[in-house]
Amino acid sequence: MPRLYLMNCKDCKIAISTLGCKVNSYESASIIQSFEGCEIVDFSEDADIYIINTCTVTNRSDYKSRNLIRKALKKKELNPAVKIVVTGCFAQRSATEIAEMGDIDYIIDNQAKLDIAQILSGQEYCFTDIMQAKDFAFQPLSSMLDHTRAFQKIQDGCDFYCSYCAIPYGRGHSRSARFEDVISQAKLFAKQGYKEIVLGGINIGLYRDQDKDLAAVVKAMAEIPSLELIRISSIEPQLISFELIHKLRQIDKLCPHFHIALQSGSDAVLQAMGRNYDTALVREMVEELLALYPDAAIGFDVICGFPGETEAMFEQTLDFLSSLPICYLHVFSFSKRKGTPADTMPNQVNGKVKTQRAKELTALSLAKKKDYARLLKQQNPLIRGVVELSENGISESLSDHYLRVQLPQELAIGSLICVPADRVDFDLS
Numbered sequence: 001m002p003r004l005y006l007m008n009c010k011d012c013k014i015a016i017s018t019l020g021c022k023v024n025s026y027e028s029a030s031i032i033q034s035f036e037g038c039e040i041v042d043f044s045e046d047a048d049i050y051i052i053n054t055c056t057v058t059n060r061s062d063y064k065s066r067n068l069i070r071k072a073l074k075k076k077e078l079n080p081a082v083k084i085v086v087t088g089c090f091a092q093r094s095a096t097e098i099a100e101m102g103d104i105d106y107i108i109d110n111q112a113k114l115d116i117a118q119i120l121s122g123q124e125y126c127f128t129d130i131m132q133a134k135d136f137a138f139q140p141l142s143s144m145l146d147h148t149r150a151f152q153k154i155q156d157g158c159d160f161y162c163s164y165c166a167i168p169y170g171r172g173h174s175r176s177a178r179f180e181d182v183i184s185q186a187k188l189f190a191k192q193g194y195k196e197i198v199l200g201g202i203n204i205g206l207y208r209d210q211d212k213d214l215a216a217v218v219k220a221m222a223e224i225p226s227l228e229l230i231r232i233s234s235i236e237p238q239l240i241s242f243e244l245i246h247k248l249r250q251i252d253k254l255c256p257h258f259h260i261a262l263q264s265g266s267d268a269v270l271q272a273m274g275r276n277y278d279t280a281l282v283r284e285m286v287e288e289l290l291a292l293y294p295d296a297a298i299g300f301d302v303i304c305g306f307p308g309e310t311e312a313m314f315e316q317t318l319d320f321l322s323s324l325p326i327c328y329l330h331v332f333s334f335s336k337r338k339g340t341p342a343d344t345m346p347n348q349v350n351g352k353v354k355t356q357r358a359k360e361l362t363a364l365s366l367a368k369k370k371d372y373a374r375l376l377k378q379q380n381p382l383i384r385g386v387v388e389l390s391e392n393g394i395s396e397s398l399s400d401h402y403l404r405v406q407l408p409q410e411l412a413i414g415s416l417i418c419v420p421a422d423r424v425d426f427d428l429s
Contacts, residue, residue: 012038015047017068020055022200022233024088026153027113028053029145034117040145043071047082050075051116054088056166058335065090066101073102083120087113089170092130093339110156110171114139130172133157138181142192148388148414149398150194151233154182154217155201160236162263163274163345164306166337171202179209179217186221195416196229196255196386197221204232205239215247222253228416229384229400231255234301237262238277240285249292255384255400256293259330260285262300265320266313269306272345279320286324295381297327297372297402302361305334305354307345314357321364327372327402329365333358366428373403373426384418387411396427403427 014035018028031051032040041047050072054065069086076082086098087108095107108116111133112125119125136156144150157174158167177185189197199217201207207214214232221230230253237260248254260282264270267278289296300321304314321329333354336343376383383405385397395411398404404427407417417424 012048013041013046014038014049014051015041015043015045016051016053017043018053019061019064019068019088019090020053020057021202022151022198023153023156023202024053024055025144025147026141026151026200029143030114030139030141031116032145033141033143034114034139043068046075046079049083049085049120051085051087052091053113054086054090056088056090056093056170056337058332058337060335062090062094069098069101069104073104076103085116085120087116089167092170093166095127111137113137130170133172134175136175136177138177138185140185140188142188148194148386149196149198149231150189150192151198151200152182152185152189153177153200155204155207158203159206160203160276161274163272163341164303164334164337166340167202169339174203174206176201176207176209179212179220182209182217183220186227187224190224190227193414195227195414196231197227198231198233200233203236203239205235213244215244218248218251218254222251227253229253229255229386231257231400232259234259234261236260237275237282237285240289242288245285245288245292255402256295257297257299257400257402258289258293259299259402260301263303264306264309264313265302265317266309267316269309269313269317272308273303273306274341283320283324286326290325295376295379295401298325299328299330299402300326301330301332303332303334304357304361305349307334307342307349308347309334309349318360318364321361321368325371325375326368328369329361331358331361331365369403369428373428376401376403376421376426380421382418383421383424384416387413387415387417389413399424 018024052068055061072084083105085106091107092110109128154177157172159174383399385399387395387397389396390410395407405424
């Protein structure tokens, strides 16, 4: 394992690179905030400390993680005083492999990643098994890195263990932030001027703090006067209960945007994936959502090329998705993850076949997005969003309906837009 060092982190130049999910982005912002008096520089520049917050969701994520580590090691070859810290899910699952790559100073487990500044300054540290983590690691965060919307992590870990997924082994068991901490963090973001908060976690639908669930969190956050929009980042289909939908419908500040981790439209594939629902439940859930949110933006994660997925099963997925009035798809080709059941399943799908299926799903996604934009123009609901870019007489925003929009006027970055759909231009690229 890496050697341990004691250093004075004040007045250091720090470069951090973040891969993967929004949870990692939130944690990277928290890591950086703990380095008081330091200068943040681009990862390509010379720095005293290089931090790589890795991801392991796909083989490509592992590759990118290793590539960033090698870049940091080249910097250290030129300056042996450079310190390299590797954390995140790839680090959690592959600590030995990382240690063998070269002179890495610290490999930090996911539960301790928020303590990196203290560890570099001398706090005692020992890499631990994430499956032993019982508490939600929390420290207040005042701002995100280069974001106009705040992302707030309220849950960590997952207990579902789907056959294709390595994330539970990198994040451990489900654990939730204290309700009081969630609301105080949201108030802090609002105080700093953030108009939108995106709620997230590894499996956010599992959020529980005694009798408080996800709906209780959204309801309490909606009572913060200066906070205008609340968005749920992603949720599992079986956790979107009718009770939850009806509770959320009462909260006007909630974005009518539901990103759902579907993964397949074939019941046989869902069963092989270890997903505890079927397409009938998903269809019923979509109908219930649209009954209460007629203009809702509903999006799905979809994996193509899962082991054993025949052409007929893929066609079932295409037909199922085509039949639903959804807004978009996030398409992924199946990626083998060492240590997961799907890694050794028979009937692995050829790479070219996976690529072709991904292209078909991507084309369907674009068609769905265009149909949805036309629907919004017809229904003409109010479109809300935080301005992310303002130049050349145009303001751009990711709307509460998840389509990117443009307004023909320059507004202050971070400000809120709220206009009828027929007055905005939708970016459908």
